[in-house]
Structure formats: structure tokens, C-alpha cells
Amino acid sequence: MSGEIHVVWLPGQACTGCTVSFLNATHPSVVDLLTGFIPQAAGVTLDYHATIMLPWGDKALTILDSAAKGELDPFVLVVEGAVPDESIAEKTGGFWCAIGEENGKPLTFSERLNRLSERAAAIVSAGTCASFGGIPHGRGNPTGAKGVMDHLGRGWKSKLGIPIINVPGCPVMGEHLAETLAHAVLSVRGYLPLPELDGEHRPKFIFAHTAHENCPRAGLFSDGKNSHEFGDPYCMGLLGCKGPISHCDAPRRGFVEGVGGCPTVGSPCIGCTEPGFPDEPYSPFLKKAPAGFFVMEKIHSIKGSAEAVWGRIKERLVGRPI
Amino acid sequence: MSKQEITIEPMTRIEGHLGIHAIADMGKGVYVDAHSFVTMFRGWEVILRDREPADAIWITQRICGVCPTPHGMASAMAIDMAYRAPPPPMGIAIRNLIHGAEQLYDSPLGCIILEGPDYSQSVVERSNPDWWKAAKGEKSPHADLHGYKTIADIMTALNPLSGSLWLRSLAVEKLGRKMAALLGAKHPHVNTLVPGGVAKTLTVSDLEQYAAMLAHHIAFAKEFIPVMDDLCNFLSAMGYDQAGSRKINLISYGGYEDPYAYTAKYEDMGEWGLKRKVSPGLVLGGDMITQDLIEINVGVREYVDRSYFKEWAGPHIREDPAGNPLAENHPWNKETRPAPGPFKRWDSKYSWATSPRWEDWKKRAGGFNHAVEAGPIARMWTTARGGKVSESKGNSLRWSLPRASIAGYRVAEEMEFEWKIPEKINTIERIRARAYYYGYVAYILYGQVLQALDLVKRGETKVWRRYRKPRDGLGVGMIDAIRGALAHWVSMRNQKIEVYQVITPSTWNAGPRLSDEDLGPYEEAIVGTPITEERGKGELTGVDVVRVIRSFDPCLACCVHIYDGAKETKQILEI
Numbered sequence: 072m073s074g075e076i077h078v079v080w081l082p083g084q085a086c087t088g089c090t091v092s093f094l095n096a097t098h099p100s101v102v103d104l105l106t107g108f109i110p111q112a113a114g115v116t117l118d119y120h121a122t123i124m125l126p127w128g129d130k131a132l133t134i135l136d137s138a139a140k141g142e143l144d145p146f147v148l149v150v151e152g153a154v155p156d157e158s159i160a161e162k163t164g165g166f167w168c169a170i171g172e173e174n175g176k177p178l179t180f181s182e183r184l185n186r187l188s189e190r191a192a193a194i195v196s197a198g199t200c201a202s203f204g205g206i207p208h209g210r211g212n213p214t215g216a217k218g219v220m221d222h223l224g225r226g227w228k229s230k231l232g233i234p235i236i237n238v239p240g241c242p243v244m245g246e247h248l249a250e251t252l253a254h255a256v257l258s259v260r261g262y263l264p265l266p267e268l269d270g271e272h273r274p275k276f277i278f279a280h281t282a283h284e285n286c287p288r289a290g291l292f293s294d295g296k297n298s299h300e301f302g303d304p305y306c307m308g309l310l311g312c313k314g315p316i317s318h319c320d321a322p323r324r325g326f327v328e329g330v331g332g333c334p335t336v337g338s339p340c341i342g343c344t345e346p347g348f349p350d351e352p353y354s355p356f357l358k359k360a361p362a363g364f365f366v367m368e369k370i371h372s373i374k375g376s377a378e379a380v381w382g383r384i385k386e387r388l389v390g391r392p393i
Numbered sequence: 394m395s396k397q398e399i400t401i402e403p404m405t406r407i408e409g410h411l412g413i414h415a416i417a418d419m420g421k422g423v424y425v426d427a428h429s430f431v432t433m434f435r436g437w438e439v440i441l442r443d444r445e446p447a448d449a450i451w452i453t454q455r456i457c458g459v460c461p462t463p464h465g466m467a468s469a470m471a472i473d474m475a476y477r478a479p480p481p482p483m484g485i486a487i488r489n490l491i492h493g494a495e496q497l498y499d500s501p502l503g504c505i506i507l508e509g510p511d512y513s514q515s516v517v518e519r520s521n522p523d524w525w526k527a528a529k530g531e532k533s534p535h536a537d538l539h540g541y542k543t544i545a546d547i548m549t550a551l552n553p554l555s556g557s558l559w560l561r562s563l564a565v566e567k568l569g570r571k572m573a574a575l576l577g578a579k580h581p582h583v584n585t586l587v588p589g590g591v592a593k594t595l596t597v598s599d600l601e602q603y604a605a606m607l608a609h610h611i612a613f614a615k616e617f618i619p620v621m622d623d624l625c626n627f628l629s630a631m632g633y634d635q636a637g638s639r640k641i642n643l644i645s646y647g648g649y650e651d652p653y654a655y656t657a658k659y660e661d662m663g664e665w666g667l668k669r670k671v672s673p674g675l676v677l678g679g680d681m682i683t684q685d686l687i688e689i690n691v692g693v694r695e696y697v698d699r700s701y702f703k704e705w706a707g708p709h710i711r712e713d714p715a716g717n718p719l720a721e722n723h724p725w726n727k728e729t730r731p732a733p734g735p736f737k738r739w740d741s742k743y744s745w746a747t748s749p750r751w752e753d754w755k756k757r758a759g760g761f762n763h764a765v766e767a768g769p770i771a772r773m774w775t776t777a778r779g780g781k782v783s784e785s786k787g788n789s790l791r792w793s794l795p796r797a798s799i800a801g802y803r804v805a806e807e808m809e810f811e812w813k814i815p816e817k818i819n820t821i822e823r824i825r826a827r828a829y830y831y832g833y834v835a836y837i838l839y840g841q842v843l844q845a846l847d848l849v850k851r852g853e854t855k856v857w858r859r860y861r862k863p864r865d866g867l868g869v870g871m872i873d874a875i876r877g878a879l880a881h882w883v884s885m886r887n888q889k890i891e892v893y894q895v896i897t898p899s900t901w902n903a904g905p906r907l908s909d910e911d912l913g914p915y916e917e918a919i920v921g922t923p924i925t926e927e928r929g930k931g932e933l934t935g936v937d938v939v940r941v942i943r944s945f946d947p948c949l950a951c952c953v954h955i956y957d958g959a960k961e962t963k964q965i966l967e968i
Contacts, residue, residue, distance in 0.1 A: 084435045087408045088458015088581035094563065095570060095580075102563070105554070121405045125510055125553055127939055128401040153435075165701060165733020168410065169432040170403060177432065177736045206440060206455045213436035213731055242458050242581045301592040301857035310592070321579065327567065331574030337594035338578045338585040341451055349452060355445035357587070 076256055077146035079138050079187065080120040080197075083180040084168055084207045084216055085152025088242035089198035090122050095245030095327045099253050112256050118143060132171045138187055145192035145231075147255060150184065153200040153207040154222040156215025157181050167214045181222065188223055193233045193255055196220065197248050202237035202272075203346040210350050218346075220272060233265065237272040241343035244321055247277050271346055273318065282314035282333070282340045283364075285323040293372060302337065311357035312339040315364040319344045395419055400737075401935045402432070406507045408459045408948040409433065411903065414737065415919055415938050419928075424938065427912075427919035428739050429903050431746040434701070438729040441893040446472050446868075446885045449893055450586050453881060456895065457948055458581040459502070462495040462573065463648075463874030464895070465586045467881040470870030472588045473657035475885045478860035482652035482853055484590025486845045489649050490603060491577045491585070492872070493838040497610045498569025498580075499875040500769070500831035503946040504621055505551065505562040508824055511940050512624060513551035513559075520926045520936045524631050531627060535619035538804055544627045547620055558620065565613045572606045575599060590857030600849070604842050607835065611794045612802035614832040618810060621828035625821045633925065637820030637918040637941035640678060642763050643771035644751060644901060646686065646871040646878045647673035649837050652844065659714040659869065663687045667781050670837045671873060674775025675751060675765070677758040684779055686871055687715055688755070693880070694722040694762065695896060696748045699741070699905035703730040709892075710884065714867055720752070724882040724894035725867065748904040748913060749896050762907075766914045767877025767898035768945060770818060770826035773833070777814050784833075789813045792836045810836075820918075823944040830875075862888055874898055876948050899948045915942055 080090075094101055099108050107113025117123075119134045138146055155167035157179045169177030188194060196219045199205040207216035220227070220235045228234050238251050251274055257263040266274040283289055292306035299309060306312070312334050314322065319340070322332040333340045342353030352361050397419055402412030410433040416426040437456055441449055450468045454461035466488060473479060480488070510516060518525045528544035541547045550558035570580040576593055577583030585593045649670035656665060666673050666686035675682045675689050683689060691713055697704065705728035710719055719725055734742045750762040765771075776782060777790035784792045793809040812829040815822040848854065864887060871880040877898030884892040904913040912920065918941050926936045 082410070084433060085409075086455055086458040086461075086581075088455070088461065091458050091570070091581050095567060102554075102560070121403050122408065123506065123553065124405050125515065127403065127405040128935065131403060131405050155435075160733035163733050164735050166432070166736065167434050167733060169736070170410070172402075172736065175736075180433075206437070206452055207435040209440045209452075210444075211436070211440040211442055213439045214434060216435065241455060244579075300859065301587055301590060302594055302855065304594045307592075325574070326579035327571040327574040330571050331578045331580075333578045333584045336576070336578045336585065338587075338592035341584065343582075349448070354448050356448050356451055357445075 075114045075116055076259060077138070077143040078115060078117045078149060079135065079143065079146050080117065080149045080151065081180070081183060081187065082121055083150065083152035083154055083184070083201070084214065085200060087122055087151070089151045089248070090120070092242035092245045093197070093248050096249035097246065097328050099249050101249065104249060104252060111260060111262050112253055115256055118146070135170070135183060135187070139190060141190050144190060145259070146190070147252070148187050148191040148194045149197050150194065150201040150219050151197045153204045153216035154181050154184060154219060155207070159215050184219065184222070188227070191229050192231050192259065193229050194219060194235045195251060195255065196235060196237045198243040199239040199241040199343055199348055202239040203348070205241060206349050234268065235272055236266070236268065236274065239273060239344040240319070241348065244326060246324065250277070277320060278318040278344065280318065280320065282317045282319040282322050285320045286314055286334050287322060288334055298337070304337070307334045307337065307339045309359065310339055311359060313342040313353050313360050314340040315360055315368065316352065317342040317345050396425070397933055399933050399935050399938070401938060404939060404942055404947070406510065407943060407946070408457065411942070411947055413915070413919070413938055413942060414739070415935065417924055417933060422924045424919050424922045424924070427916045427938070428743060429746070429905060429913055429915040430737070430744040431903060434731060434733070434745045436729070436731060438893055438895065439731070441890050443889050446475055446883055446888070446890050447588050449881070449883065449890065450588070451584070453895060454582045456897070459948055460495065460499055460874045460876060461581045462492050462577070462583055463872050463879050464881070465583055466492050466872050467870035467879050469586045469588065470657065470872065471868035471881045471883045473868070474659055474870070475866035475868035475883050476588045476860050476862055477657070477866070478589035478858065479655065479657040480590035481855045481858050483595065483845065483848050484856045484858070485650050485652040485655050486841060486848060487576055487591045487593055487595070487856060488586065489841050490838065490845065491573055491583055492648065493834050493841065494569050494572035494576070495580065496834045496875050497572070497831065498566040500827050500834070501562040501617060502566050503875065504824060504828050505558055507946065508943045509551040509559060510553045511936065511943060512548060512628070513553070513556060514545065514549040515552050516936065517548055520934065522927060527631065528627065533623045534626070535623050538619040539616040540803060541620065544623065547624050565609065568606050568609055572603055575602055587857065589860045593856055595854055595856055600842055600845055607838055607842065608797040608799055610835045611797040611839065612799040612804065614794055614835050615804040615808050616802065618828050618832050621825060625825040628821050633821060634817060634819055636922045636937060637823065637944050638817050638921060639766065639914060639917045641676060641818050642678065642765040643674070643676040643774055644689070644765040644767050644878045645672070645674050645772035645775040646689070646873050646880065647671045647772060647775070648873045649841070652848070659687070659867070670782055671772050672776040672779040672781045672785070673871070674779055676771070676774060677753065677763055680758070681775065681778055682753060682758060684775065684781065687713070687717065690869055690871060690880070691717045691719065691723070692752045692754050693724060693896065694720060694750045694752050695724055695727055696722060696750065696907055698748065698907055700744050700747045701732055701734045701742055702747065703732045705730055710867070724880070724896060725884060725892065727894050728892065729894070744905040746900055746904045748907050749901050750907070764911060764914055764917065765901060766818065767901040768823060768826070769830040769875070770823050771877055772873045773812055773826045773830055774814055777812065790833065792833060794832060794836055795839060820941050820944040827946065864888060876946050877901060897948070902945045903947060915945065
């Protein structure tokens with residue numbers, strides 16, 4: 072309710088997919104976030120976003136410079152895209168990713184990130200590239216690309232003491248990012264505690280369960296029904312689904328206004344929210360996920376079935392308390 | 394009089410990292426030189442090496458999050474070919490519906506969200522006060538259809554974050570992505586494209602849900618196209634025809650496969666290419682040179698003379714599968730060898746984009762290598778001229794959109810549209826073609842939904858055909874993304890990727906010059922563009938340059954598989 076919160080959206084080795092996906096958010100939508108859907112969440116301004124902003128060239132860059140000087144405090148830095156290792160490019164006198172120039176030399180994205188990180192109230196990595204490096208970080212990685220957390224150090228905290236918040240997904244699901252940003256605003260204003268994060272700095276309220284646990288086809292799997300051909304309506308495990316080893320709720324929530332979801336519609340999960348994506352064991356994408364999961368899954372499911380049977384026996388013996 | 398040098402970087406309201414360096418002759422009031430430079434590299438082609446070929450269908454979509462689906466489509470076609478895995482008709486129909494859904498989101502995004510603000514009240518009032526004055530007095534010829542009484546009303550509606558067209562377009566675009574998610578699991582980056590078809594369980598309600606969302610686009614097209622027509626005609630009346638003008642050298646791969654014609658076999662590609670609802674074609678100097686996809690493919694060349702890459706040794710592959718000769722600069726023979734180099738060396742290497750050219754290898758047009766332009770205008774042109782579809786009338790493309798009665802839209806009745814081949818290719822006509830293309834896609838998709846329903850009626854509901862991966866194979870997938878001609882080339886050895894190459898439409902358009910006589914299309918389009926902005930303090934904002942560039946709807950992550958930066962103006966004295 073008090074004071075503006077600025078948002079600076081910095082693109083690195085990105086494909087702009089997370090920006091487009093952010094526009095898929097519904098409740099709140101991007102426009103809701105910017106207009107302030109309730110007074111407690113109002114006062115958010117998007118100061119820099121290369122894809123939609125009105126100014127261009129120098130006029131645009133002044134905004135990044137003033138944020139780095141502290142003139143936009145407090146601001147949330149949203150990063151889209153991976154961070155390349157510029158020391159590799161320097162060896163041949165070049166650069167991998169530049170945003171503007173300084174003293175006749177390209178000002179690299181990584182340098183901009185370093186400067187902005189010193190002033191940012193919080194950093195939110197939008198999507199798998201910014202979170203973990205994503206495809207640019209995949210095997211072969213010629214540019215030394217990595218996620219923001221690995222670039223700044225896993226122990227990095229903002230001047231307000233907030234660790235990096237990763238919202239992975241390739242691209243990030245619009246709802247995930249909008250909810251995390253709204254949550255962050257309400258937290259900064261003191262209406263909510265900060266979101267609890269898992270070991271990979273992902274908000275637990277989104278990433279606590281696997282795609283398999285969240286899958287509408289998981290019940291069919293428990294019932295022994297597997298798809299053998301694309302188009303079949305059953306579990307996608309035999310056709311390469313990595314749902315059991317990937318943390319994501321898209322199968323349950325859908326992707327655009329509740330529509331879609333990877334195994335939901337019959338396509339294998341490819342593990343796009345995970346730090347190891349796109350390498351093994353997530354790829355090859357049509358290769359079956361490692362079998363280890365199924366052993367644990369069976370033990371858990373037997374335990375669950377046993378509990379269900381025992382619950383019924385107990386009810387007959389001692390009656391139903393509710 | 395002096396010349397002014399201007400560097401615009403970052404070029405905002407485009408996808409990715411692009412810079413433009415331009416020189417303006419202030420005396421003549423015109424831009425006389427330009428360099429287009431891309432400032433970001435990730436190395437997709439390097440990362441793809443030695444991976445499972447099918448994985449490219451997912452990985453290459455991540456080249457670009459604005460237009461990922463055509464990457465998935467081109468890749469799926471290249472892999473279908475290498476795996477010898479043709480999909481069943483319903484598999485092809487669903488691919489078309491996914492591809493079209495994305496184009497329905499992407500054309501208004503280009504016209505209204507990215508390019509629109511340059512013609513909005515908030516920019517024009519300051520940059521071109523004479524236009525603004527005229528716009529206030531100019532009645533919109535199609536006000537009865539779209540409701541904006543004057544051109545100034547249209548300009549106000551284009552203001553970012555507050556304009557009614559800007560906001561409505563955002564909602565319509567989302568509906569396009571929702572249609573893509575319905576059949577593609579998600580968007581950006583659809584997940585259901587697989588070799589041999591699609592990984593989608595087709596349910597009884599999918600097609601009706603798709604049709605219900607398509608109806609919104611059909612209704613929106615009946616307002617959106619007349620709005621853009623009114624705006625484009627006004628700009629033309631203001632004398633803006635010279636902006637962004639370049640010679641009529643165009644490339645289109647077409648799109649929207651006939652479900653019964655596509656065989657995924659290279660030798661048949663010329664044939665099924667001509668059955669597409671959007672026709673392929675290669676145009677030089679305003680003449681259609683060929684519409685044969687095989688011939689177009691064989692003529693593709695990629696050069697790195699001015700790009701941060703090293704040369705490579707070739708050729709490894711001397712002939713295409715139909716026995717045509719392959720040059721060492723053909724993508725099937727290319728190896729990506731990045732070599733980062735110094736910034737802004739205009740006489741040397743200066744961009745992360747490469748320079749594709751099309752060689753007239755059958756040697757008909759004068760000069761054998763040509764910088765050709767890709768985009769909606771290219772494919773509208775080749776489809777209108779080609780005579781391969783019934784809507785093609787030689788000098789125009791004509792179709793009608795069916796009745797669609799949707800709350801919130803002004804026109805329900807059936808409406809006929811006719812896009813006429815313009816005399817010039819310029820900033821205005823690129824934007825107009827993009828708007829008309831939206832209507833043509835909605836029309837195609839309406840036909841495709843009916844065809845898919847017919848397939849259901851006939852029991853042809855299989856979406857995928859089983860295949861057995863061969864050991865080696867060659868594949869190419871050629872399709873028009875919203876921004877133009879996109880192709881992927883794969884060479885598979887021992888069931889792994891040996892070479893994977895991508896040339897995107899923005900590479901065709903944004904690539905650097907090969908010599909001062911052979912500029913890239915962006916560069917060429919800026920040269921000769923008049924300076925229309927008010928020059929109060931003598932400093933250029935470069936608004937005319939950014940308009941030219943945005944008319945191409947750049948997508949730079951695509952392009953390098955680009956650049957951002959600062960504008961810098963300095964006075965240089967006339968020598």
C-alpha cells in the first residue's frame with residue numbers, strides 16, 4: 072500500500088518465451104499486476120522491458136543505469152535467459168551478449184546483471200535458463216552459459232536479505248511467475264511471509280510435487296493402464312514421460328487458462344523445470360525415465376493401499392468418528 | 394551540410410538483441426547507409442550435435458519463444474524425413490491447426506503490440522506533429538466496421554497499456570496461444586510434435602473447442618484488417634511510401650500441408666509444397682523464379698564473411714537426395730564455428746547473424762547470389778501470384794471469412810477480403826501484409842477444422858504412425874513462420890545428429906552485408922528512407938529507422954540462434 076515497487080526485466084541469453092508466457096497469466100494477469108488488482112498489491116511499475124517498452128536506444132538504457140545507481144529503489148530484478156561466461160569470448164576480443172556500450176566497448180549482459188544485483192531488493196529468475204542455465208547450458212555449451220544463481224553464487228542474498236527466487240519452466244508458466252511476483256509484492260509490504268523455497272530455490276507452493284503426482288493420468292497408471300502409441304489416453308511413461316522425476320503442476324493446472332498440460336493431453340513430460348534439463352536423464356525425450364522411481368512408487372502405493380484397507384477394517388471395529 | 398551517425402541499441406519492441414548503426418544525410422533528409430548487428434549468441438547448433446535427432450523438435454523451439462511452433466514444425470518435418478516417418482492425415486491436420494493457432498497470436502502481436510506504438514498518439518504527437526494534425530482531421534474510411542471515427546482515434550487506440558486496440562489485441566493473442574495449448578499442451582514451446590505425427594489424445598470436444606476460439610479471431614479480423622488498412626492508407630497519403638523500400642526479392646516456403654499430399658519424402662517435396670494453402674516461391678526483381686521447394690532448397694547459401702564465425706571445410710555431402718548438386722555453403726554442409734570478435738567494426742566482422750543468400754543455381758536472373766526478404770509480404774505475394782490455390786487471382790489473393798456471431802465484436806456477417814500485390818515493398822506494405830495474413834490464416838484454419846471433422850467422420854482419427862529409426866538419413870523441413878521462411882537441415886549418422894542447421898526468417902532479413910554493393914535486407918531498406926521526424930534540437934531519435942526495422946517484425950533470438958543497446962548520436966562533418 073505504501074511506496075512504488077519497480078520492476079526491471081533484464082534479458083540475457085533468452086528466447087523471450089518467458090515474456091510471452093507471462094502474458095498467459097490470468098489471475099492475476101500482467102495488466103492486473105500493473106494496475107494493482109487490490110490496493111495492497113498496487114503501485115508496481117514495469118520500468119524496463121525491452122519487448123514492450125515505448126523508448127528505444129539510449130533513452131531505454133538510462134533506465135537500467137538509474138536502477139543500478141539506486142534511483143529506482145526498491146526494485147525487483149526479473150532475469151530472463153542464461154548468463155554466458157564472457158571470459159571465454161574475451162579471449163578472442165569479443166563478447167557473447169551485450170546490452171549497450173561503455174567507453175566504446177560492449178557492456179555485457181553479465182556486467183549489467185552484476186551492477187543491478189547490488190541494488191536489487193530481490194531477484195526473480197523467470198524460466199529455466201535464468202534459473203539453471205537451460206538449453207544454452209546443455210551439453211556442448213559453447214558460451215559457458217549458466218543460471219543467475221550459479222553466476223552470483225548460491226549463497227547470494229539481496230540487500231534486503233532475500234535469496235534468489237527461481238521460477239523454472241521452459242518457458243515459465245505465466246501463472247507461476249505472476250503468482251510469485253504478486254506474492255513477493257505482498258511479502259515486501261508485510262501482508263504475507265516470503266514464499267518457502269526448496270533446495271533449488273523454487274517456491275514450494277508451486278514445485279513441491281512432481282508432474283506425475285500432479286497428473287490426471289496417474290490414476291490410470293495405478294490401474295495398470297499405459298499408452299503404447301501416441302494418441303492413447305493412458306499413462307505416457309512407456310513413451311518417454313519424465314513426469315516422475317520433474318517438479319511441475321502443469322499437468323493438473325493446464326498451461327494457458329487451464330488448457331493444456333503436457334502428459335494431460337498425451338505428450339511426454341520432458342523435465343523442463345529441472346536443473347539437469349535438457350541433458351540426461353531428461354533426454355533423449357522419448358526414452359523411458361530411469362526405473363528407480365517405479366520401485367519407490369510401488370512401495371508407496373502398496374503402503375497407501377494397505378492403509379486404505381486397514382482404515383476400513385478399523386472403521387468396522389471401532390466405528391466412524393466423523 | 395553534415396552527416397549524422399546514429400546507433401540504436403537496444404532496438405526495443407522486437408524479439409531479442411539487435412542494434413542498428415545508420416548514417417543520415419541531413420542535407421538531403423535521407424538515410425544513406427546502415428549496418429544491422431546482432432549482439433547475442435547461444436550456440437544451439439553446437440548444443441544439438443550428437444544428440445538424438447528427435448530431441449531437436451523440442452530443443453529448437455527454444456531458439457525463439459515468440460514463434461516457437463514453426464521451429465517445431467520445421468524440425469518435425471526434417472526428422473520425419475530423416476526417420477522416414479510420414480504422419481497419418483489426422484496427424485498432419487493437427488500439426489496445421491497448432492501452427493495456425495500460433496500465427497493467429499503472432500500477427501496482431503507484430504502489428505499492434507510491437508509496431509503499433511510507433512504509430513500511436515504517444516509517439517506520433519511528438520515525432521511527427523504534422524501527421525498528428527492531419528490525423529485529427531482525417532475521417533477513417535472504415536469507421537463503420539471498426540468504430541474509430543478518425544485516424545487520430547486509431548492512433549490513440551494504439552497507445553501501449555492504455556489504448557483499446559492494444560488491450561483488445563492482447564486478449565485475442567492469448568486466445569491464439571490457448572488454441573495452441575489445446576492441441577500442443579502448452580505455448581510457448583508446444584510439446585506434442587513428434588516424428589510421425591503428434592502426441593495428442595484427440596478427444597471428441599477438441600475440434601469444437603478449437604472452432605469456438607477460432608470464431609473470435611474471425612470476428613476480430615473483420616475489425617483489425619480495416620483498421621490497419623485505414624492506418625496504412627493514411628501513412629501512404631502522408632508520403633511515407635519511400636520508407637523501408639527495397640527491391641522485390643522475396644523468399645517464401647509456404648505452409649499448411651495438404652493432409653493427403655505430405656509424404657515426408659525429399660523427392661516428393663516439390664509436389665506437396667505446391668499443394669500447401671500458402672504457396673512457396675522465390676521472387677527476384679519482381680519475377681517469380683521458381684515455386685519448387687527442392688529448387689529453392691538447393692539454392693540456399695550461408696556466408697560468415699561479416700559474422701563472428703569461422704569458415705568451415707566442406708562439402709561432406711555433394712548431392713541432395715534427388716541428385717542435385719550441393720554447394721559447400723549449403724546448410725547441409727555447414728559447421729557452426731563461433732569466434733567472438735570486436736564490436737562495431739563496420740569494415741570487418743560485426744554481427745552474430747550470418748548472411749544467407751539465394752543462388753539462382755539454374756542461372757536465370759542476372760547475378761547469381763541474391764539477398765532475399767522473408768515475411769508475410771513475401772508469402773502473400775507468392776500465394777497471390779502463384780495460381781496454386783483457388784484464392785490466388787494473379788495480382789491479388791481473395792477469400793471470405795464466414796459469419797461469426799460473437800459478443801464483443803462489431804461485425805458478424807460474412808466478409809470478403811482481397812489483398813492486392815503492392816507496387817512497392819516498403820514499411821507500410823509489410824505491416825499491411827501482416828494484418829491481411831491474419832485474415833487469410835483464420836480462413837485457412839476454418840477450412841482445416843472442417844477437414845479435420847470430416848476425417849473424424851471417416852474414422853481416420855489416428856494421429857501417429859509407428860516408425861523404426863534408420864541408422865543414417867538426411868532431412869530438411871521448410872515452412873513459413875509468421876516472420877517468414879524458416880528451414881532446418883539435419884544430417885543423421887549412427888542415429889545421432891551429425892549436422893543440424895537452422896536459417897530463420899530474421900537471419901534472411903537481419904544478416905550483415907557481404908560487400909558495400911550487397912547489403913542485408915534491413916540495411917538496404919534503411920538506405921533511402923526519408924527522415925520525417927521533427928528535428929528541433931538537431932538530434933535524431935531514429936524513429937524512421939526503428940519503424941523500418943519493426944516493419945520486418947524482427948526476431949533475433951531466432952536470428953542467432955541477437956543485440957540490444959544504446960543510441961548514440963554524433964556529428965560527423967561532410968568531407
